[in-house]
Amino acid sequence: MKIKNFTDLIKELEPLKKNNDLIFRGQSNVDWEIIPKSGRNGFSEKYTKTLPERQIFNSWKRYAKSHLSKHPETEWDWLAIAQHHGLATRLLDWSKNPLVAAFFACIENNDSDGVIYYYKLTDVLEFDERTTSPFDFKGFNIFFPSGLVSRIINQRGLFTITDKPTVGLEKQLKGELKKIIISKEAKENIIMSLDFYGINKLSLYNDIDSLSEYLNDYVANNHSNNLNQLITEE
Incomplete structure (x- = not known):
């Protein structure tokens, strides 16, 4: 069943509120893969041994220092800031708030159905952010950034990361990834309702x-x- 209005959306989300370990992601086109920007066409095929993704990130970090009043302490937080300022990275944005995900599912592409994905956090790997580089990390994991960027806090944001950024999470997580499809006709109604509730x-x-x-x-x-x-x- 496609969500047809804000009331439908709330009814669909209501049974999920008992699960405090769910994370949500909204995409405004249901046909898009769940894939980080650095793994998408236009980026992934450009990276080579002489132009690796890490090198582009290091260049961004070198020039970005002059624009920041406080510098992150780890490469992970540097990458989170780069992500939120538009750099193509292997991080993928998620939120603990399903209404934030609903906003991103509805704010654009009014000619396409939107979708909210949700995933139950299980087997989150512990790792030392000071000694492990995001570019050397293996497998799939969750990254909780520090509060250096207010936007991350406002959106109750967190990230997923994978060493296979070109492979969609639908394939990597298989049946663990659930979705709620939002009808394109419902987007305007949902955006106006979210605005009323402060989103x-x-x-x-x-x-x-x-x-x-x-x-x-x-x-x-x-x-x-x-x-x-x-x-x-x-």
Whole structure:
């Protein structure tokens, strides 16, 4: 059954709330593979022995230092920051909050059905972030970043990582990965309902660019939810 409105979505999520070990990911096109950006076409085939993914990351890190007031202590947190600033990495964004996943499943591609994936955390491997490089890590695992980036905290974010970034997680996790399909016709209704409950670009990204986008969306789409208070405050 496809989710047809926000009420359907809440009914589908309700039985899951007893599971505190679930993580969620939203994608705005149900046909897309669950694959990190560095493993997608346009990136994966470009990496070679003379131009490895690690080298691109090290170049990013070298230049990014001048833009950061505080530098991460581990390569893992460096990679998390690079991921959230748009670099193609082998990390994949997830959230502990299913409504955050719903936002990303509905915010774009209105001509396609969206999807929320969820996965039960089991057998999470313990490893030393100070001595283990994300580029040498083997297998599949979960990475909980530190709170250096407010966006990660706002989104209750965490990451999955795999040494096979070109292989979709559907294949790697097989039956362990579950999904909720959201009808393309339901996306606008769900986005407006999420906004009412405080899940929107402004709350999730919490930067000045997102503030501008949020207000632009309000004007363009004639939203009326709880934004009236924001635009009338002095």
